[in-house]
Amino acid sequence: MSSAFSISMDTSLRYLKGVGERRGAQFARLGIATVGELVRNIPRAYEDWSKLTPIASAPFGEPCCVRATALSAPAEHRVRKGMTLYRFQVSDGASRMRVTLFNNKYAAAKIHAGEEYLFFGTVGGDFTHREMASPLVEPAEGGQRIRPIYRQTEGLTTRMIEGCVARALEALGTELDADPLPAELRLRHSLSTRRFALENIHFPTSSEALAVARRRLVFEELLILQLGLLRLKGRTRSANAAVMAADYTEEYLGLLPFSPTGAQRRAIADCVRDMQGQAPMSRLVQGDVGSGKTAVAAGVAYTAIKNGWQAALMAPTEILAEQHARSLSSLLAPGGVRVGLLTGSQPAAEKREILARLAEGGIDLLVGTHALLSEGVNFAKLGLVVTDEQHRFGVGQRAKLAAKGVNPHMLVMSATPIPRTLALIIYGDLDVSVLDELPPGRQPIETYAVRGDKRERAYNYIKKHIAEGRQAYVVCPLVEEGEGEGDLASATEYAGKLAAGPFRGYSLGLLHGRMKPAEKERVMGAFARNELSILVSTTVIEVGVDVPNAVLMVIENAERFGLAQLHQLRGRVGRGKYKSTCILISDAQNEEAIRRLKVMCSTNDGFKIADEDLKLRGPGDFFGARQHGLPDLKIADLNGDMPLFLEAQEEARSLIAADPELEEPAHRPMAEEVRRLFDRVTEQGLN
Numbered sequence: 179m180s181s182a183f184s185i186s187m188d189t190s191l192r193y194l195k196g197v198g199e200r201r202g203a204q205f206a207r208l209g210i211a212t213v214g215e216l217v218r219n220i221p222r223a224y225e226d227w228s229k230l231t232p233i234a235s236a237p238f239g240e241p242c243c244v245r246a247t248a249l250s251a252p253a254e255h256r257v258r259k260g261m262t263l264y265r266f267q268v269s270d271g272a273s274r275m276r277v278t279l280f281n282n283k284y285a286a287a288k289i290h291a292g293e294e295y296l297f298f299g300t301v302g303g304d305f306t307h308r309e310m311a312s313p314l315v316e317p318a319e320g321g322q323r324i325r326p327i328y329r330q331t332e333g334l335t336t337r338m339i340e341g342c343v344a345r346a347l348e349a350l351g352t353e354l355d356a357d358p359l360p361a362e363l364r365l366r367h368s369l370s371t372r373r374f375a376l377e378n379i380h381f382p383t384s385s386e387a388l389a390v391a392r393r394r395l396v397f398e399e400l401l402i403l404q405l406g407l408l409r410l411k412g413r414t415r416s417a418n419a420a421v422m423a424a425d426y427t428e429e430y431l432g433l434l435p436f437s438p439t440g441a442q443r444r445a446i447a448d449c450v451r452d453m454q455g456q457a458p459m460s461r462l463v464q465g466d467v468g469s470g471k472t473a474v475a476a477g478v479a480y481t482a483i484k485n486g487w488q489a490a491l492m493a494p495t496e497i498l499a500e501q502h503a504r505s506l507s508s509l510l511a512p513g514g515v516r517v518g519l520l521t522g523s524q525p526a527a528e529k530r531e532i533l534a535r536l537a538e539g540g541i542d543l544l545v546g547t548h549a550l551l552s553e554g555v556n557f558a559k560l561g562l563v564v565t566d567e568q569h570r571f572g573v574g575q576r577a578k579l580a581a582k583g584v585n586p587h588m589l590v591m592s593a594t595p596i597p598r599t600l601a602l603i604i605y606g607d608l609d610v611s612v613l614d615e616l617p618p619g620r621q622p623i624e625t626y627a628v629r630g631d632k633r634e635r636a637y638n639y640i641k642k643h644i645a646e647g648r649q650a651y652v653v654c655p656l657v658e659e660g661e662g663e664g665d666l667a668s669a670t671e672y673a674g675k676l677a678a679g680p681f682r683g684y685s686l687g688l689l690h691g692r693m694k695p696a697e698k699e700r701v702m703g704a705f706a707r708n709e710l711s712i713l714v715s716t717t718v719i720e721v722g723v724d725v726p727n728a729v730l731m732v733i734e735n736a737e738r739f740g741l742a743q744l745h746q747l748r749g750r751v752g753r754g755k756y757k758s759t760c761i762l763i764s765d766a767q768n769e770e771a772i773r774r775l776k777v778m779c780s781t782n783d784g785f786k787i788a789d790e791d792l793k794l795r796g797p798g799d800f801f802g803a804r805q806h807g808l809p810d811l812k813i814a815d816l817n818g819d820m821p822l823f824l825e826a827q828e829e830a831r832s833l834i835a836a837d838p839e840l841e842e843p844a845h846r847p848m849a850e851e852v853r854r855l856f857d858r859v860t861e862q863g864l865n
Contacts, residue, residue, distance in 0.1 A: 379391040490557070654672050
């Protein structure tokens, strides 16, 4: 590579001095492929070498930095084969301390008697004899500073990464001065320049400089994220093209075979009021498992249809779409509503007939899966779009369905409770109704985490309830043997073992996502009619299956599931008048997995579980970026940075209102950062 070769943010990292192909591959394992990604790779923690502690007052058991002179070169002590100690005494002028290095000949060789060093580590010993084992050691000159600690991978230490970052910042030169945030915006929000922020987030000159750098980078990240989402959502609200002249809620409530909760009534009223307003409705109805969101959606659709409009309801799975179509048809048919179903697995002739009726206006409410997004799905007069389990659809998919009408009303339903912080980001353009009441008769579900050696007791517990006429689910993470590692239970293998062993003579069914829809329907129908006592399943039953007689949920390898998924699975029981139980079977030793299981056992509150899930997994991972279109956040902490988030959100809204495509010269660098941030989320582009 010639010396004239210039480094930019988009330069492949392997061209940075000291990286090359092999180290570049190691960085790739950390998700770092370019020079820009390296300098945006924020340290996960810091070691403060700038605050010096005298040996005599060094706290026991806490990391600290001591500046001291080596009184001798390290003496080598062979303790046993494979273990060599290097010991020497140091002094800070007032007190002495013994330093021990383990199996580190390289570090020991760099220590010279009479020279001054910084020792960073934990002090042990007692008040008369201090010692430090395996400290980090640096020459005193130039080492007294705050040092970054990075995520590491095999062959790539934090010090190696630190060196590469330093070279990258130097090589980028004047490019660091090209700031994507305009000067007036920085002034308005008291933000530093990008150069200052990137230099001080990696190599802070003081703790105050680090705070200033972090504030700038958090604000920038949240601003760019909001600009991207607002552009995707097309926040510019147009006039209401589907005004609802009349409210048919009372007529709808008369069709219900039960008395709705106050929360359901309020949510329907919120939606109807929106649909009668100046702009199209954009509302999220959020409720815990079993809070009755479908009944709310049906009520809103009823008013839209009675006002002469069509409605669409998109569900994430065929089983759920089929269940919605069946239940909505029986509920709304007496009111004259014609319900249709469209899924990917329907025969071509059946699809053609549905699509023809839809285009002619012969279907009032079309329920379906992603098939609703297909070419050739044309509505005569689409006025309302409902998406169920919204976190499984990206914002781009939601917009694609809405495009099949002229600014139709949007109703988003989520049974996965979302922390307020995350809801503000993903659903920033939506008003929110919360279903905070459960229908009468719903009982809290008792949850227990047990080890694998207690499995037999769980089986006996199932038999006891089957003898009383009840039913049970057993959920496994895999479909068949050989799909995963170790001894993870697979549904097909496990169902066979149960049928031949502890549940020989019991009626047992198997359900998984690879089965044909007709076969799934047959099995679920048999379970719903109590022709099967036990249903062994994968997470295909996570949403939408409603069997009030099922009172037991046993989840094998529970550590393999996220909190939100465990909560969803647990919500399949407790739907009737009988006391219900969830048993989580796991032999996990992992701390995070154990914490998840403890959370599940301690609460039935989906919103508390969601908050814990966010803390454990972080926002980018909360639903999985491929599903909802949210890029990973590198530095912002949505729990601690909420004031800054609200400030950035307000700025993003002002910018988009004034320049929707960010086309003004001062805004183009921000548009480029938006493209960069969303590049890896492949399901939804910005066009």
